[in-house]
Amino acid sequence: MIDVLTPAQRSENMRRIRGKDTKPEMIVRRGLHRRGFRFRLHVASLSGKPDLVFPRYRAVIQVSGCFWHGHDCPMCRMPSTRPDFWAKKIAGNRDRDRRTEDALGAAGWRLLVVWECSLKGPARIATDQMLDRCADFIRGGAERDKIAGNW
Numbered sequence: 351m352i353d354v355l356t357p358a359q360r361s362e363n364m365r366r367i368r369g370k371d372t373k374p375e376m377i378v379r380r381g382l383h384r385r386g387f388r389f390r391l392h393v394a395s396l397s398g399k400p401d402l403v404f405p406r407y408r409a410v411i412q413v414s415g416c417f418w419h420g421h422d423c424p425m426c427r428m429p430s431t432r433p434d435f436w437a438k439k440i441a442g443n444r445d446r447d448r449r450t451e452d453a454l455g456a457a458g459w460r461l462l463v464v465w466e467c468s469l470k471g472p473a474r475i476a477t478d479q480m481l482d483r484c485a486d487f488i489r490g491g492a493e494r495d496k497i498a499g500n501w
């Protein structure tokens with residue numbers, strides 16, 4: 351096979367495939383860091399390896415892609431090829447997310463889900479506003495919350 355990718359392109363591809371450091375997550379990470387929050391990333395010892403972990407506040411933030419995690423919004427549209435395959439796959443992801451949320455809650459962690467559609471696409475909300483809501487959640491006492499686009 352002829353190698354058509356430069357090393358930089360290849361590592362960019364791998365990064366995307368792994369799903370870490372995706373752009374929406376980076377917006378949240380950079381924004382909260384700039385606001386003085388310190389956190390750990392992808393903590394393997396916690397259920398679901400949450401994206402951002404704030405041990406001081408006993409809070410975690412998960413940035414979720416609308417398609418993969420089956421958000422009930424227009425950004426989760428089934429592909430026209432093999433729709434059954436995708437529907438099953440996404441239903442499986444949703445089940446796993448639910449179990450993860452329960453496990454985190456049972457371990458005393460508060461959880462905020464930031465849906466991708468709040469950060470990109472036609473229904474996105476202003477970044478500062480989204481970061482304000484993240485900060486309120488981190489400092490506040492809510493057990494669970496979510497931020498989604500203005501559909």
Ligand SMILES: [Zn+2]
Binds near residue numbers: 416426466468499
């Ligand atoms: Zn969505």
